[in-house]
Amino acid sequence: MTAVTENLPKVICVARARIPTTQGPDIFLHLYANDRDNKEHLAIVFGEDIRSRSLFQKRPGETQRDRMVRGAYVGKLYPGRNIADEDDRLGLKLRFDEQTGTLITDPHTTWDGKVKDTLVRIHSECYTGETAWSARCDCGEQFDRAGRLIACDSELDTGIIGGAGHGVIVYLRQEGRGIGLGEKLKAYNLQDLGADTVQANLLLEHPVDGRDFSLGKAILIDLGIHNVRLLTNNPDKILQIEQPPLINCVERVAMVPLHWNSETSGIHSIEIEGYLTTKIERMGHLLQKPLQLHTKTTATTNES
């Protein structure tokens, strides 16, 4: 293993479960533990065959039922099923290394993230934007859109190629760019008093952006994801995630705010305009059409 790997947090998937959604496809919610904090970071996985290596790893003394209960099964659960590693109805069987108990990436049962590109969003929790209908930021919009893009073949009005049902939203518990919800609420009051989002953090003696995406990267690696099409406008996120040979960011897919192109959709508020302007002018966010970073097959030109 390289030094890069040693610097990453250690993550282990504790449990996975199928969640039928109101939006269409089932998703598989993965809950992670790690060695850096006590928060319950998540991966929202589209595609039953994208598998956590730590979840599926064989553990001493466990039963097939233990494996099904924690979500380490192939195919679909049904009443009376008693083998986790094989779904006889769907004709799927997982393979493991006999010595180590490690899952073998078999194309019949397991997404090969080294061969295929995977559409990914690394999303930081935003209680206000996702749950409390806040129009101060576009986090809720970005979260919903990432799910729709991963589910679809391509987005009609932009032509962005979707994930066709395969992809991952890593959901990191770092509210308010890492300062926590209480401090974020104080920052909102400072914004109402005239500060912008960067100044407000500094007035509260917090970093402008205290987020750490290394947990997200460790989770993607655990899911066997290697070549990433990253849904983001944040250049810092690309820098933190991309670290060949572990993760290769083959494309950035821009998250253009919906209201820029539409009178009727997206978020319309005075606050969102200030928020986006600060992100672009003071935090260097890239808002433009999808940009090819570099690909596996052709020589590359663009490194920034």
Ligand SMILES: [Zn+2]
């Ligand atoms: Zn937000």
